[in-house]
Amino acid sequence: MAAAKQSIPTSTDSLSATTGYGGKRSQNRLSRIWRWPSWTLALPAGIAVVILLPIAGLTLTLLQPDLALWERLWATILPPMLRNTLMLVGGVGIGTLVIGTLFAWLTSAYEFPGRSVFDRLLLLPLAVPTFVMGFVFMAIFDYVGPVQAALRTHFGEHVGLPPIRSLGGAVLVMTLVLYPYVYLLARAAFREQAASTFEAARVMGFSRTQTFIRLVLPLARPSLAAGVFLAMMEALTDYGTVSFFSVPTLSEAVVRLWGWGSGTPQAVELASMLLVFALLMLVMERALRGRAKYYQVGGGSKGRRMNRHRLSGWKAALAPLACAGLLFVAFVLPMIQLTSWTIQELRGFTTTAWQSRFFEYVGNTSTLAATAAALVVMLAIFVAHGVRATAHDGRFSRAARVIARLLTTGYALPGAVVAAGVLMFLSPLDFAINDLAESLGLDKPGLILTGTMTGLVYAYLVRFMAVGYNSIESSLEKITPNMEQAARCLGATPGRVLWRIHLPLLSTGIAAGALLVFVDVMKELPATLLLRPFGMDTLAIWAYIAAFESLWREAALPALSIVVVGLIPVFLLMRIGDRVPAT
Amino acid sequence: MTNTVSFTGSAQKPNLSMTDHIIELEAVSKTYNGQYAVETLSLTLQEGQLLTLLGPSGCGKTTTLRLIAGIVAPDGGAIRLSGRHVAGNGAFIPPEQRRVGLVFQDYALFPHLSVAANISFGLKRRRLSRKEESNRVEAMLQLVGMSAYGDRMPHMLSGGQQQRVALARALAPEPDIMLLDEPFSNLDTALRTQVRAEVRSILRAAGTTTVFVTHDQQEALSLSDQVAVMFDGRLHQMGTPEELYTNPVSKQVAQFMGEANFLKATAHGSRALTPLGEIRLLKPQVGEVELLIRPEMLHLNPADEGVAAEIEWREYYGHAQRVGLKLGDGTQLVARSDAQVAFRTGDNVRVSVYAPLLAFQNQ
Secondary structure, three states, X not given: OOOOOOXXXXXXXXXXXXXXXXXXXXXXXXXXXXXXXXHHHXXXXXXXXXXXXXXXXXXXXXXXXXXXXXXXXXXXXXXXXXXXXXXXXXXXXXXXXXXHHHHHHHHHHEEOOOHHXXXXXXXXXXXXXHHHHHHHHHHHHOOOOHHHHHHHHHHOOOOOOOOOOOHHHHHHHHHHHHHHHHHHHHHHHHHHOEHHHHHHHHHOOOOHHHHHHHHHHHHHHHHHHHHHHHHHHHHHHOOHHHHHOOOOOHHHHHHHHXXXXXXXXXXXXXXXXXXXXXXXXXXXXXXXHHHOOOOOOOXXXXXXXXXXXXOOOHHHHHHHHHHHHHHHHHHHHHHHHHHHHHHXXXXXXXXXXXXXXXXXXXXXXXXXXXXXXXXXXXXXXXXXXXXXXXXXXXXXXXXXXXXXXXXXXXXXXXXXXXXXXXXXXXXXXXXHHHHHHHHOOOOOOOOOOOOOHHHHHHHXXXXXXXXXXXXXXXXXXXXXXXXHHHHHHOOOOHHHHHHHHHHHHHHHHHHHHHHHHXXXXXXXXXXXXXXXXXXXXXXHHHHHHHHHOOOHHHHHHHXXXXXXXXXXXXXXXXXXXXXXXXX | OOOOOOEOOOOOOOOOOOOOEEEEEEEEEEEEOOXXXXXXXXXXXXXXXXXXXXXXXXXXXXXHHHHHHOOOOOOEEEEEEOOEEEEEOOEEOOHHHOOEEEEOOOOOOOOOOOHHHHHHHHHHHHOOOHHHHHHHHHHHHHHOOXXXXXXXXXXXXXXXXXXXXXXXXXHOOOOOEEEEEOOOOOOOHHHHHHHHHHHHHHHHHHOOEEEEEEOXXXXXXXXXXXXXXXXXXXXXXXXXXXXXXXXXXXXXXXXXXXOOEEEEEEEEEEXXXXXXXXXXXXXXXXXXXXXXXXXXXXXXXXXXXXXXXXXXXXXXXXXXXXEEEEEOOOOEEEEEEEOOOOOOOOOEEEEEEOOOEEEEEOO
């Protein structure tokens, strides 16, 4: 084996830094060859600032309250609104916690006919936007709807159900559509627990139920908190359902009042209050989750998972019935109704009429969703890379983690808050641009920010950055530093490492992130209502406006389209669950 | 304060103009957050030799390996590989230009590439023809005994198989130097000895200059031509395994290289007075000393020869046994012998020791 010797250049010529020869000063820079220079964090920091700017505007409003306005709000609409919001969020929290946890425990600890099928199917409501569930339930269970009409026909005029268009109804509907958040996370937490912990408790004399309450639940608390938080945030941001049911909440008021006469200042104040609400919930969730970091010895992927207890007798019949019942009410019934309406509607249209209108909406929605998805993914890659590259440099790693945290807070903010913030930030900018053009003697460009897609896509960026970022970050974690170094030692330049190692391994994260953002944009309502440019309505807007006018059949087609697309990530989620080693 | 370096026996003094030294480290230092991970380390290694960096966790051995590979750059000193200046004094050659092969503790195989694609990854820059490349991959697979596994994906392989692929991948581009970071620590104990022997014969056959890193002194003793013991970022001693075992430069090195008894004694010149009688010393000393006695150097004889002792405990290993001895004056020693004579707790034996012994000044 020839030991090739290279000649050592004796002059400090213009060889690039990567060939390694230079003066004394370059040694300090070069000696950090595996530590990226500090400016790698500047880009993520810049992105974080851009994402958070809209919120800054709203926060400033908080600091300069219009006291007269607040007095009037408190005297009139605010107290019932606050009460409704609190009760809605609280009710949904409790409801989803109970249903999600119980059913997760049922499918994790017990064996009964159809368990593995229900295990996956119970995730289906994730595909349905909350407002779609709202109007479907309203149509079915309202006083004039088929169910109550049938009851009156058979049992007399005075028989009926409690009104669906109420706070209670909203809580019920939202619980049915949002329980999968808790179900999914609780299920994962229960299955991660080691069999030995569970069995130790049984041996000590605790019954199955006692072990569940005293041991399994507390251990799963971080995951349960996270799931409940997600559900509550969805309840907080909802506009469609509470608008249909005439339940005034903060979110609903912000969207309703914005831009109408003198309502905007009120809307701004309410939005700032909503912001405080959301941040408080975020803090609470972090506190609940952060304190509990349980490490199980012998658990996780190394421990044996607990065996399922086979149910017998009436219990073995009740379990699948319960699952089927939940699934029916939360998914099958609404789907049947939506499909039936759609078919009726399609029969009524002439073929070309509905096609062109439908495809126009599909085109708008896809454009917005794809743009947002592409931007989120790109920015997320930059940020995740910068964060990771500085991970081992003590000075920057904490700053990097803070930046990542800040970027992902947007998901916790209701759509109405984000839209309000974006409008407060971009409107003055728009006017400034126009004034500038005027003073320079150019044609006024019009509202190029708030009047075009820009404002709306910006809001989507703020709101859904977390989704893309988490997806890409978890993919990036699979690329260990050792892998990168191994590639370098094998002769790959940093460019080749990026191309041959990083990008292929990131592709699943990129695809998953883009898909999730796409679907989230499709389902989004409040921010889209406030920020959409004239003439650019999405499928969600179409469904909402039609449903608001009680035009169920017209609303069904776009609603069903959204659900069908929303099923794609749900099916992928079901398949991922299968790859976990069989328990 | 300079590093205590002891070159004994056949290891040569660092003469850095000699070009048959493939690896030369000259007073290399590396700090992290103000702490020295490696402090003024100097060593050299000849072509074809196998060096093990040995030491407890955190002693700087992995950092040294990474300095040689070029993954980190030194804060002080110089590194030369095959006579070529690669780091220090304002110069730095990045890892992809150093022609070193590196095998990681966790193997770091590329999960999205097959076994064959992993192995050929390092061949890309050579611009070989497709046939030459596939021949080389075949040869490597055969070398490590994985000929049928070319199309498998890494996650389908066992730990031992992954390690062999990692080895083949690093060897494929014919590097000048092979670096292996605790390559056997993730294997089952049963597998370990066999894989160790296989890897060693592969590297010998290739004639590659190799550096191992390990904290297991058994591994170091059995695998290497040279062993360098490190503590807290400093090199304490470098030499052949025999030298380090029989002639350690300090108590710390002695204890790390294997089980050791230290017997207090009074030395006067070439002999010392000990509870086991008067014993010759390897090197003349005067004053209070401690004598290094390896367990296998104690000779146990039930008959009348040596000093009286009582067996306090016994561990049986099949091929050997270890016993705890208590002398008349209360001194406790550990002895090791073959299991021909079965000792029992409470037995009375006579102990003698194979002289001469190494003495350390009382610290």
